[in-house]
Amino acid sequence: xxxxxxxxxxxxxxxxxxxxxxxxxxxxxxxxxxxxxxxxxxxxxxxxxxxxxxxxxxxxxxxxxxxxxxxxxxxxx
Ligand SMILES: [Zn+2]
Numbered sequence: 001x002x003x004x005x006x007x008x009x010x011x012x013x014x015x016x017x018x019x020x021x022x023x024x025x026x027x028x029x030x031x032x033x034x035x036x037x038x039x040x041x042x043x044x045x046x047x048x049x050x051x052x053x054x055x056x057x058x059x060x061x062x063x064x065x066x067x068x069x070x071x072x073x074x075x076x077x
Pocket of ligand 1: 019020023046050051052053
């Protein structure tokens with residue numbers, strides 16, 4: 001078993017088998033507070049362990065902030 005195999009197994013175990021694909025698919029639900037509690041907990045655990053998904057979440061938040069900001073801009077101008 002390689003180090004990566006081991007890491008993936010630990011992530012699988014701790015993150016309750018939530019995959020990166022599921023995280024990216026559920027990210028808008030997460031940001032809008034629409035996840036069930038059980039899924040939210042697994043989501044948090046996955047984010048705690050997965051650098052790629054943390055980075056993705058940060059990008060999503062930035063994108064949304066930019067969208068909201070541009071919407072406010074056009075509403076006030
Ligand atoms: Zn991930």
